[in-house]
Amino acid sequence: MKGTEYAPAVPGDVAEKLGIESLADLDANGARFGRKIYGIEAGSPGNETIQKAIDEDAYGLGDWKLVASGTPAMLAQVEKSQKAGQPIVFLGWSPHWMTVQFDAAFLEDPDKVWGGAGEIRTVTRKGFEDENPEIAEFLSNLSFTTDEAGQFYYDHDKSGKELADIAKAWIVDDPEKVARFLDGVEDADGEKAEI
CATH class of the missing domain: 3.40.190.100 (Glycine betaine-binding periplasmic protein; domain 2)
Structure with missing residues (x-):
């Protein structure tokens, strides 16, 4: 970020x-x-x-x-x-x-x-990317704006919403951005990962 x-x-x-x-x-x-x-x-x-x-x-x-x-x-x-x-x-x-x-x-x-x-950067341990290439790709694609993150904090800390509910609502509201997080990522079966 x-x-x-x-x-x-x-x-x-x-x-x-x-x-x-x-x-x-x-x-x-x-x-x-x-x-x-x-x-x-x-x-x-x-x-x-x-x-x-x-x-x-x-x-x-x-x-x-x-x-x-x-x-x-x-x-x-x-x-x-x-x-x-x-x-x-x-x-x-x-x-x-x-x-x-x-x-x-x-x-x-x-x-x-x-x-x-x-x-703000995502940091993993040495060897993580080699051992978990799909997760590493997902993490490299994952990005939020400071406004988005600020709204997440507000919704949780001030509005009392559950984190899972905030995430689900955000996924529904912006499926295209979430899909970009999955670009180049395969699921456990080797298929393109999808929401």
Whole structure:
């Protein structure tokens, strides 16, 4: 999965209402945000990057404060702020259900304070591909967008749906994509694998 994010974000409605697209847009709106960026657990790499940006006055954030808390507390604060119509900046990542619930808008980083987009890869042990060529082919074909994965997380974590039910619904909704996962894959009888 390409295009994963781990960076400061704002809810989509805040981005639209205030025209916030970049970390460079924050300081001009500092009073609206209370000059706070909500992070996660103390010592996390994301918090350390935020604190370094504050310490170095990157993007004019030198007078801002990092509010470190646990992930659940940060997400609860985002929800509370959004319900109250208060702008908030928080450490976001995708894929995660926050991208669905808060329509998280990840802030551009023209000065490259953050590492940029990441990716999630499937890793197997040495020899797996030789021993399991069909499964290896399936895994190499398997791909989801961060939006799809975020929706899966939302459906399970926030809506309480069972994983098997989420998968079945997704297969019904997008059989062509699922069929692409099976390109070049044979079943146990040596036939083309099908849904």
